[in-house]
Every structure is written in structure tokens, then in C-alpha cells.
Amino acid sequence: MKKIIFIFLVILVLIKTNESADFEMNATIESSIHYYIQTSSQLSKGIFFTNSTGAEQNVQYNVIPGSFNNNAVWNYNNTDKKTEYWVYVYIQGAQINVCHGATNHLCSNPGCIGFDNYLININNAKWSKSTSNDINNPSLSNALPFVIGFDNQNKIADLTNNSQTIYFRYWLDIPPSVPPYIYNTTYQIIGVVEDEC
Amino acid sequence: MNVKILFLLILMPYVTASGVGIFPLNENVEIKPFQRFRTNIYLFNPSNDDVFVYTNASCFINGKVYDYINFYPKELSINKNTSILEAKPIIVSIQNPLFIENNQSIFNYNVLFGENKLKCRFYAKTNDTTPIIVTSNINVILIGINLAKLGLIVFTLLVLGYFGINKIGKKSKKYTKNYKTHHRHT
Numbered sequence A: 001m002k003k004i005i006f007i008f009l010v011i012l013v014l015i016k017t018n019e020s021a022d023f024e025m026n027a028t029i030e031s032s033i034h035y036y037i038q039t040s041s042q043l044s045k046g047i048f049f050t051n052s053t054g055a056e057q058n059v060q061y062n063v064i065p066g067s068f069n070n071n072a073v074w075n076y077n078n079t080d081k082k083t084e085y086w087v088y089v090y091i092q093g094a095q096i097n098v099c100h101g102a103t104n105h106l107c108s109n110p111g112c113i114g115f116d117n118y119l120i121n122i123n124n125a126k127w128s129k130s131t132s133n134d135i136n137n138p139s140l141s142n143a144l145p146f147v148i149g150f151d152n153q154n155k156i157a158d159l160t161n162n163s164q165t166i167y168f169r170y171w172l173d174i175p176p177s178v179p180p181y182i183y184n185t186t187y188q189i190i191g192v193v194e195d196e197c
Numbered sequence B: 001m002n003v004k005i006l007f008l009l010i011l012m013p014y015v016t017a018s019g020v021g022i023f024p025l026n027e028n029v030e031i032k033p034f035q036r037f038r039t040n041i042y043l044f045n046p047s048n049d050d051v052f053v054y055t056n057a058s059c060f061i062n063g064k065v066y067d068y069i070n071f072y073p074k075e076l077s078i079n080k081n082t083s084i085l086e087a088k089p090i091i092v093s094i095q096n097p098l099f100i101e102n103n104q105s106i107f108n109y110n111v112l113f114g115e116n117k118l119k120c121r122f123y124a125k126t127n128d129t130t131p132i133i134v135t136s137n138i139n140v141i142l143i144g145i146n147l148a149k150l151g152l153i154v155f156t157l158l159v160l161g162y163f164g165i166n167k168i169g170k171k172s173k174k175y176t177k178n179y180k181t182h183h184r185h186t
Helices: A002-021 A041-045 A052-057 B147-185
Strands: A034-039 A085-092 A096-102 A125-130 A157-160 A164-172 A187-193 B019-023 B026-031 B036-044 B051-061 B064-066 B069-072 B075-078 B088-095 B099-101 B109-111 B115-126 B132-143
Touching (some): A034 A041, A041 A085, A157 A164, B026 B036, B036 B132, B051 B088, B051 B132
Parallel strands (some): B026 B132
Antiparallel strands (some): A034 A085, A034 B019, A096 A157, B051 B115, B069 B088
């Protein structure tokens, strides 16, 4: 009799320990939590650097080696002196980090590859942000250099749950020894939830 | 006199304005051995222009890439002025094969033990000159072999084995005794 009870108990233990074979899973989804990012028309078209005349006329002209603080074309709209570069972040029920950055240095060849590639280090490009938009804000005095990849030290929005518009201005220094080419990079904006970019 | 003037043109080509939204943003899920978790992540476009979006997803376990994630579609177009109610779904699937392929190991596979934290991130990127990337996190606990349960099963089997052998041994002794008794009488 004792043996039967023992075997019964062993079977019971085996059945109990075999629970992992049950195919169960669940997830909690809160669909009301969401965010979206919108860029201004001029920002989504790209950032084009120009000389001082071009900055006043909102037209792109060639820039020259050894020049400093060359404006992006739409840093100062010639009618109201406001910037036309902005990002709108709408957030509902979450905390979001918004970051930006360049994928590469400014390069003469796509992907910065090839023996004939020339580059301008991305830290020659600077950016400034502000939640207000006028002739003084965003300001050159607050400008920060770009880094490769997303800059987690200098975010567009730092763990915010407020929907907001952030305004930008961009400048570029050209080192004296840079040869004449068209230089490109990809500038991108990312939103992440409660985490590093 | 010969004068050379060097000009530079810093250029990024033209595209239209865009925007993209995403939900859900955070999912927490537990995946048991040999199971597959499937979920939908939704994208919408509140801007005034249609956007074309590339999707991507990546997972990391203990700082290493975890390949058992899939998603569909890889690219899609989202019409302008869509609200969250008109969002387009992306199907994301994550697997727990229990035996994870690993080229560094001798056996090419790592066995999962206990609970393992897997961090996955889904990306949707517009194809603009200045791309916007929106992301969503999927936090996964991959359930591996439970060592305590495994130990209990092994112990139980050992106990059963011991009793089984003992029983056979007793039967064998009984048979020998009967055989001897029987032959003595004959």
C-alpha cells in the first residue's frame, strides 16, 4: 500500500513539474499610448549650407574654405528672421527621448568610401535648439558640435512627456585645406521610449 | 597671374515634409520554450504628405545579437493625415527555440537556463533626406530550462530507478529461492 501511495505521489510531482509544456502567453498593450514626430517642410528637404549672402536671401550659394559659421539656408527666414527648421513631437502617455545626429562625416563620396574620398569632420557642423523662435533663438552662442551617431549627451528632448515644438539653427565651419567638392551626410532624428537613443 | 578660387557646395537633395507615429510603445512578454510570440505594431502618418517607411527590428540578450525575431512588411507606404485609428499594422514575431545557435561554442548551440532578459526594439524609418525614426520596445523574458525542476525530475527518476532495480532484485532472489526449493524437492 505504501508503495502505491509513493508511486502516486511521484506521478503527481511529475505532472506538476511538467507545467512548462503548456503553451500559454500573455501581453499587456495600452493602445492609447503613442507618439509621433513631424519635421518642418524645410528640415525634411535637408540642411543646405550657404554663404552670408545666401543666408540673407534664403538661397544656397557655394561656401569657401576657411570660412566660419556658414548658415543653413533657412536659419533666418528673410521675411520674419525666424528659423524654418523645427521638429514637432506629440506624446501621449509616455516619456520619450528625441535625439538627432549624422550618420557620417561630411564626405565627397557616398558612404565615405574610396581612396578619392574627402571629408569634413562632422564636428565642424554645429546646431542650436530652442522652444522659442525669433532672431535671437536658437542662438549661435549655445551651439553644440555634431557627433557621429545619435548624441545621447545632447538630446533634442530629454525624457519628456510634453508635446512640443523644438526650433533649430545649423552652422558649418569649413577648414582651410578642404578641396572643392559636394559634401554630403545623412542627418536623422529618432524617438525612443524611456531609453538611450 | 593665375588665381584659383576654391568653392564648396554642401548639399542635401530635396524631399517633401513628413511625419510618422507609432504604438504600442512598450510591451512586456514572457516566452516559454519552443513558443513564438506574435504582436502587431502600428504606424500612422499625421503629416500632410504620404510617407514611405522602412521597418527594422533587433534584439539583444546579454549584449549579444539575438536573431530569432522577424517582422513583416519590411517597407510600406502610409497615406497622409492618418490617425491612430487608421494605423497600419506591422507583424512582429519572436521565437524561443531554447537552443540558441552560437557559432562560438563547440556544439554551435547555447541552451537557455532559467529566465533570460531579451531587449528588442522595433524601428520605422522614413525615406526622407532627413529621416525620422520612431521606435517601440518589446521587453521579453525568455524562459529556459528550470534547473530546480530538472533536478527534481532527475531525482525522481533516480528514486524510481532504484526502486525498480530493488524490485527486480527481490523478484530475482525470490525466483532463485523457489528454484532451489523446487529442485531440492525433486
